[in-house]
Amino acid sequence: MLTELLATLERSRATLWQDAIGAAALMVALFAGLHLPALY
Incomplete structure (x- = not known):
């Protein structure tokens, strides 16, 4: 399971920061x- 997780993170490294910014914007x-x- 750990190797699958690491492989997934390696494949999505290019868009990982975009996903983090999207999650922060949603929060x-x-x-x-x-x-x-x-306020009202």
């Missing part, structure tokens, strides 16, 4: 969406 959107009603 920011979720955080903003949950706190937006508190």
Whole structure:
């Protein structure tokens, strides 16, 4: 299982940073969406 995980990470190394930025953007959107009603 560990070798499969490492192989997957090796294959997706080129887009891994894009996926991390996308995940961070989703978390920011979720955080903003949950706190937006508190402003009104």
